[in-house]
Amino acid sequence: MKDYLVSRQKMVDDALQAYLPKPSVKPKTIHKAMRYSVFAGGKRLRPILCLAAGECCDGEAPAALPLACAVECIHTYSLIHDDLPCMDNDDLRRGMPTSHKVFGEAIAVLAGDALLTFAFELAAQVPGWPRYSLKDVIRELAIASGSRSLIAGQVLDLESEGKRVSLPLLKFIHESKTAALLRATIRLGAMSANATPARLESLSDFGMALGLAFQVIDDILDVTQSSETLGKSAGKDLVSEKATYPSVIGLEGSRKVAKRLTEEAHRSLKPFARKAEILHSLADYLLDREY
Numbered sequence: 001m002k003d004y005l006v007s008r009q010k011m012v013d014d015a016l017q018a019y020l021p022k023p024s025v026k027p028k029t030i031h032k033a034m035r036y037s038v039f040a041g042g043k044r045l046r047p048i049l050c051l052a053a054g055e056c057c058d059g060e061a062p063a064a065l066p067l068a069c070a071v072e073c074i075h076t077y078s079l080i081h082d083d084l085p086c087m088d089n090d091d092l093r094r095g096m097p098t099s100h101k102v103f104g105e106a107i108a109v110l111a112g113d114a115l116l117t118f119a120f121e122l123a124a125q126v127p128g129w130p131r132y133s134l135k136d137v138i139r140e141l142a143i144a145s146g147s148r149s150l151i152a153g154q155v156l157d158l159e160s161e162g163k164r165v166s167l168p169l170l171k172f173i174h175e176s177k178t179a180a181l182l183r184a185t186i187r188l189g190a191m192s193a194n195a196t197p198a199r200l201e202s203l204s205d206f207g208m209a210l211g212l213a214f215q216v217i218d219d220i221l222d223v224t225q226s227s228e229t230l231g232k233s234a235g236k237d238l239v240s241e242k243a244t245y246p247s248v249i250g251l252e253g254s255r256k257v258a259k260r261l262t263e264e265a266h267r268s269l270k271p272f273a274r275k276a277e278i279l280h281s282l283a284d285y286l287l288d289r290e291y
Contacts (some may be wrong), residue, residue, distance in 0.1 A: 012051075015066075021034070078112075150177060157173050187207060
């Protein structure tokens with residue numbers, strides 16, 4: 001598993017290095033800012049899941065690579081904007097000063113905008129496949145990053161600060177803010193392998209369960225780990241009175257939910273048998289992670 005993670009992370013990093021505009025391209029400031037956040041030490045979990053989903057459906061990693069990198073650009077854009085003073089106001093991300101602390105708020109906003117736009121430039125490189133056209137690919141990315149998914153979750157997350165939130169609303173926030181893009185990531189990998197509709201549906205279920213588990217675990221880590229371990233400010237959710245699983249159902253209840261969701265993710269992979277070994281391992285890895 002470690003070898004797989006290292007090899008796929010290098011594949012994604014090398015591709016991003018080649019795809020992103022060089023820091024010497026005018027205007028230099030924006031391209032330096034884009035690269036600063038993209039190469040600030042991310043684990044590349046989303047693009048690795050994209051590649052693994054494609055391989056699970058008998059595809060090859062290079063076919064999914066532009067889509068894997070596109071998702072990483074969208075994810076990084078969301079982190080840049082999430083850290084802004086008008087949003088979660090954080091000075092640390094992946095153990096480094098956040099974009100607005102290095103380049104200023106205006107450039108940070110524009111760097112996020114540029115990465116979101118660049119993601120669609122990357123996605124437009126794929127040829128499409130017999131079952132999935134380029135239109136399907138672009139639509140998948142657009143919906144996952146739009147006002148009904150990622151942005152919807154962020155809006156409700158902000159509006160819920162300091163309020164008592166019901167468990168169904170909290171679940172909707174997490175599904176929108178985190179799980180929707182992770183689910184789309186896995187679906188895009190399957191599309192790149194021209195997966196059958198049945199396989200795509202199974203991987204969609206896997207992605208939603210895994211994405212929600214991922215965010216529940218994030219909530220847990222925020223109250224159980226240090227800033228040094230997390231690479232970002234620990235305890236921010238509590239200080240900001242964020243709607244989180246520990247704040248609604250407690251720490252032990254949250255751990256049970258994360259385990260149950262991970263088990264759901266495993267069950268979704270049953271039709272793939274041994275072909276899903278890497279995805280099974282990734283699900284366990286995410287459940288047991290400490291940062």
